[in-house]
Every structure is written in structure tokens, then in C-alpha cells.
Amino acid sequence: xxxxxxxxxxxxxxxxxxxxxxxxxxxxxxxxxxxxxxxxxxxxxxxxxxxxxxxxxxxxxxxxxxxxxxxxxxxxxxxxxxxxxxxxxxxxxxxxxxxxxxxxxxxxxxxxxxxxxxxxxxxxxxxxxxxxxxxxxxxxxxxxxxxxxxxxxxxxxxxxxxxxxxxxxxxxxxxxxxxxxxxxxxxxxxxxxxxxxxxxxxxxxxxxxxxxxxxxxxxxxxxxx
Numbered sequence: 036x037x038x039x040x041x042x043x044x045x046x047x048x049x050x051x052x053x054x055x056x057x058x059x060x061x062x063x064x065x066x067x068x069x070x071x072x073x074x075x076x077x078x079x080x081x082x083x084x085x086x087x088x089x090x091x092x093x094x095x096x097x098x099x100x101x102x103x104x105x106x107x108x109x110x111x112x113x114x115x116x117x118x119x120x121x122x123x124x125x126x127x128x129x130x131x132x133x134x135x136x137x138x139x140x141x142x143x144x145x146x147x148x149x150x151x152x153x154x155x156x157x158x159x160x161x162x163x164x165x166x167x168x169x170x171x172x173x174x175x176x177x178x179x180x181x182x183x184x185x186x187x188x189x190x191x192x193x194x195x196x197x198x199x200x201x202x203x204x205x206x207x208x209x210x211x212x213x214x215x216x217x218x219x220x221x222x223x224x225x226x227x228x229x230x231x232x233x234x235x236x237x238x239x240x241x242x243x244x245x246x247x248x249x250x251x252x253x254x255x256x257x258x259x260x
Contacts, residue, residue, distance in 0.1 A: 045198070049194065050197065053196075053202075054247065056204045056236070056244070057112045057113065058113070058241045069199050072195060073196050074093075078188075080188040082188075084160060086184070087141065089123060089185045089232070090123075107210070108210075110234060117237060120235075121192070121235045123189060123231075124229040124230060130228050185233060193205065193235065204236045205233060205234070
């Protein structure tokens with residue numbers, strides 16, 4: 036096999052290996068080096084207009100994990116057993132609106148846009164949010180838009196983990212308001228600038244999963260030529 040063919044097979048093998056792990060082996064821990072790579076894959080992920088509207092909380096405190104478990108029906112097996120548990124937050128309209136201080140700082144100080152260029156493209160961002168995607172209809176619409184970006188980072192984290200032979204599980208099964216309350220009490224939401232988007236658990240499987248099943252290629256892919 037050629038090097039490219041080997042790489043292609045490694046990628047596909049990782050996707051076959053990955054499954055939504057419900058329970059991890061609590062005795063096996065991910066190395067610091069491996070988990071830093073997983074986190075870096077999230078940090079380097081793309082986002083709409085480069086806003087990077089996310090924050091990643093690595094929850095290793097067992098007391099906080101237990102609080103989250105009580106209001107997260109989809110993480111009952113994962114929270115007590117995962118080597119690493121990540122809560123992915125999305126930035127709210129306070130930060131993601133086109134004229135926010137966050138956006139200005141992101142474009143001028145992070146992406147290093149020239150000030151005169153940012154002044155011009157800010158109107159493009161305004162039209163994009165107001166007219167193209169109708170994002171400014173309410174605060175939840177903006178939060179859901181930011182949340183869509185966090186799922187790109189989530190997918191990259193899980194794929195990176197699989198390539199390293201590490202298991203994972205994405206988790207949406209939680210009570211939004213209750214999780215928000217817990218995180219707010221821990222002063223983790225930056226005074227309303229962040230909100231829960233999704234959770235992810237990482238570790239090593241306690242049990243072998245059943246074989247992966249998916250729809251046929253012809254059912255989900257259509258070529259338009």
C-alpha cells in the first residue's frame with residue numbers, strides 16, 4: 036500500500052473504532068500529552084467568520100461532576116467513569132453580535148485585521164447576521180448559531196481521540212437550565228457571556244461495543260453533476 040492509502044485506511048479505521056461510549060474504565064487515564072492534542076484540535080477548529088465562540092471546561096473535580104450528573108440523564112455512566120469530562124460552552128449574543136467588544140477584540144487583536152479593514156467588514160457581519168441568516172431575531176437564535184460552531188470543535192476532538200485509540204461520547208442529554216445554574220454558581224459563565232452547548236466524555240471503554248451500523252452510502256450521498 037502507498038503512504039496515502041495507509042493514511043486513508045487509518046482515518047476510516049478511526050471512524051469505525053469511535054462509538055458513543057456509555058461507560059469507561061475508571062482505572063485507565065488519558066496521558067497529559069494525548070489530551071493536550073485533543074484540546075488543541077478543538078482550539079484549532081474553524082468557526083463561522085472566525086469568531087471562535089467557545090470555551091472548553093475540563094471538569095475533573097468529582098464534586099462538580101456529581102452535581103452535573105444529577106441533572107444530566109445522558110451522562111449517568113460517563114461522568115463517574117470518564118478519564119476527562121469536557122463541558123463545551125458557547126458564547127452568547129453579548130459576545131457574538133457584530134458590534135460587540137468581543138468581536139472587535141477577536142478581529143483586531145486575535146486575527147490581526149487592520150482597523151480600517153475591520154470597519155468595512157463589520158457592515159458585512161451586520162448584514163450576515165440580520166439579513167442572510169436572520170440570527171438577530173432573538174438571543175436563543177444567536178446562541179444556537181454559536182452552538183453550531185462548537186459542534187465542529189466537538190467532532191474534531193472525538194476524531195482526534197479515535198486516531199489516538201481513545202474513546203469518547205458526545206452528550207446532549209442534560210437539563211439546560213439546571214446545568215446553567217450549576218455553572219453560574221461556580222462562576223464559570225463569565226456573567227452571562229457563556230452558556231452550555233454540549234458535553235463530551237473521554238477515556239477508555241469498559242466494554243466492547245456492538246458492531247457499528249449506518250445507512251447505506253446511496254441513502255445519504257447524492258452527487259449532482
